[in-house]
Amino acid sequence: MKNLIICAAFLGCFAFAKAQTSPNPNNQKQWTLAECVEYALENNISIKQSQLDIETADADKLNALGNFMPTVNGSAGLSENTGLSFNPVTNNAQTTTFLSVTGRINVGYTLFDGLRNVRQLQQAKIAQIASLYRLDKMKDDISLFVANSYLDILTNKANLEVLQSQNQVTLDQIERTQELVDAGQLPEGDLLEIRATSASEQQQIINAQNAVTISKISLAQLLLIKDYENFDIADADYDIIDESIASRSVDEIIAAAEDNRSEVKIAEKNVELAEKSLQIAKGAYYPSLSAFFGYDTRYTDATSFSQTLDRDNPTRTEVIGTVEGTGQNVIGEFPNTITTIRGADPFIDQLYQNDGIGYGFSLNIPIFNGFSTRSNVQRNQVSLKRSEYQLEQAKLDLESNVYQAYVDVKGARESYEAAKRATESQELAYDYATQRYDVGLTNAFDFSQSKLRYDNSKINLNQAKFNYLFRLKVLELYFGIEPSDLKL
Incomplete structure (x- = not known):
């Protein structure tokens, strides 16, 4: 009775595990690798940040274009004065309360600044292209992360399927062994050995289920998908392995990587950016010439004093001196004026009456600025040299990485073939x-050991196969295949 209860418990655990891993139980969407990559390229945060870098580069380019445009600024002022003040129209001092309004428009234009505005525009265009290359590299990196996470799920699923399949064989073997034990053909110890093997396999199945769940969550988080429970990938047969890329020569793949990969292109653009920065720094040695134009006008409501000729008595005489010796007075005749208080002219009239313009050129010649320009040039020369070294290193790294990826594919392929041969041998032995x-003719312990070796060989085969597939995806990206075109 105790044996029947144990067998029933094992069968119940297996049924639960089977239900947990049955394909698409709730008819939820099953993602292909291409769909995962495409979704990640559209929603990944790192890619969105790289896209913001492009927008920043666009703003920098717009700012550089603005250096070729004139600057136009307007200003206006409103004030009220009480007491002794200067009338802004007549410039006379008077004690009163009056309101005044001033307005000004200034236009400036840089005619020459050592070609710095030209270099800044060129630099902004290069930075814009560099940001596009960085976005491409980020897409490649994210695509590899997605492919790796996707293959982790496939590996864990394949391992779980192996464990479940082999546990079913063990459960069948328990039934046969029970019959042989009941018939007296096998000892009770063989049955206990197989039951212990089944219990160990059940534990491995639970661990494998957890590995599948964790790998699914990792991929879902990479894709920014919140519904972890319903996220799953498409189950398909991945035994057919495409060797179209791996069959090419390493020199051909390196040449394609240099034409398509972004690492070297980014380093090249960084050199160009450093060159432009050096040219901009050297532009400070040259004089700068700018033109300016200004227009201003004013209004006040203050009253003013005006002098008008007295029509009734237009002239007046005054003694202006005496003749020396005779003492005779010298009489002078002057216009006879009357001082009258004059109100403020209308607002519009004053804008026209009181306006004025100013224009001219401004030349700035650098003579000595505490070695700031020279030190800035030296720093940019160092930055240029550093970027040139980084370009050389980027080329070496790319070549090394392609070689490494090429060797990894070859090694992974050989490992896969070896694992396949080992599995075939272990299957025959089993x-x-x-x-x-x-x-x-053999006891349960030896039988369990043979089955364990066969199970491990199948798990090793799964790992070798999907490791080879991942290495192949890396090589495909180096060869220039678009991330969205990655397939299994």
Whole structure:
């Protein structure tokens, strides 16, 4: 009775595990690798940040274009004065309360600044292209992360399927062994050995289920998908392995990588940016010439004093001196004026009456500025040299990475072939051990060890196969295949 209860418990655990891993139980969407990559390229935060860098580069380019445009600024002022003040129209001092309004428009234009505005525009265009290359590199990196996470799920699923399949064989073997034990053909210890093997396999199945769940969550988080429970990938047969890229020569792949990969292109643009920065720094040695134009006007409501000729008595005489010796007075005749208080002219009239313009050129010649220009030039020369070294290193790294990826593909392929041969051999050994066990020529421990070696060989085969697929995806990206075109 105790044996029946144990068998029933094992069968119940297996049924639960089978239900947990049954394909698409809730008819939820199953993602292909291409769909995962495409979704990540549209929603990944790192890619969105790289896209913001492009927008920043666009703003920098717009700012550089603005250096070729004139500057136009307007200003206006409103004030009220009480007491002794100067009338802004007549410039006379008077004690009163009056309101005044002033307005000004200034236009400036840089005619020459050592070609710095030209270099800044060129630099902004290069930075814009560099930001596009950085976005491409980020897409490649994210695509590799997605492919790796996707293949992790496939590996864990394949391992879980192996464990479940082999556990079903063990459960069947328990039934046969129970019959042989009941018939007295096998000892009770063989049955206990197989039951212990089944219990160990159940534990491995639970661990494998957890590995599948964790790998799914990792990919879902990479894709920014919140519904972890319903996220799953498409189950398909991945035994057919495309060797179209791996069959090419390493020199051909390196040449394609240099034409398509962004690492070297980014380093090249960084050199160009450093060159432009050096040219901009050297532009400070040259004089700068600018033109300016200004227009201003004013209004006040203050009253003013005006002098008008007295029509009734237009002239007046005054003694202006005496003749020396005779003492005779010298009489002078002057216009006879009357001082009258004059109100403020209308606002519009004053804008026209009181306006004025100013224009001219401004030349700035650098003579000595505390070595700031020279030190800035030296720093940019160092930056240029550093970027040139980084370009050389980027080329070496790319060549090394392609070589490494090429060797990894070859090694992973050989490992896969070796694992496949080992699995075939272990399968034959397991079949032979099963036949011997069924006729009582071997004990349960030896049979369990043979089955364990066969199970491990199948798990190693899964790992070798999907490792080879991932290495192949890396090589495809180096060869220039678009991330969205990655397929299994």
